Every structure is written in C-alpha cells, then in structure tokens.
Amino acid sequence: MLKFVKNHMDSISGIEIYPIISLLIFFIFFVVLFWWVITAKKEYINNVSNIPLDNQNHTEL
Template sequence: MLKFVKGHMESIEGIATYPMISLLIFFVFFALLFWWVFTASKRYVREMSELPLDENNQ
C-alpha cells in the first residue's frame, strides 16, 4: 500500500510545493496570532478574562 501511495505521489506534477504552502500558511497564521496577542488592548483582555465570573451575564 505504501509503495502504491509513494509511486502515485511521485507522479503528481509540482507535489513538492504543497508542503511549502502549508508551512507558509502555518507560519503566517501564528505570526499574526502572536502579533494580535501583543497588540490587544489591556482593557479588552481584562473584559474577556472576567467574562466567566460576571454574574450579570445571561
């Protein structure tokens, strides 16, 4: 089975670009997430952290 999959994958033109694209998407996503975490306002973070403890929340 593995031999079939390997042979099939080698026959696809440009197959080596797909892992690079997925790595790029992964890196960009976490870079943007990292940037958002450090630029988020302290007030917003405090409001979200207190949300589970808020008794007026319906």
C-alpha cells in the first residue's frame, strides 16, 4: 500500500511544494501569535483573564 501511495505521489507534478507551503503557514502562524502575545497590553490580558471570575455578567438560563 505504501509503495502504491509513493509511486502515485511521484507521478503528480509540483506536489513537492505542498509540504513547504504547510510548513510556512505553520511557522508564520506561530510567529504572528508570538508577536501578538509579546505586544499585547497588560490591561487587556488582565481584563480577559478575569472574565471567568466576573459574576456581574452571569445570567441564568
């Protein structure tokens, strides 16, 4: 089965670009996420982290 898949994948022209594109998307996503975390304002982080503890906005169903 693996031999069939390898032979089939080799027959597709330009397929070698897809792993490179996937790696670039993965890397860029985490670089942007890291940049956002580093540059986020402390006040925003504190407000968001206190949302689960805030009982004023709690409504019962």
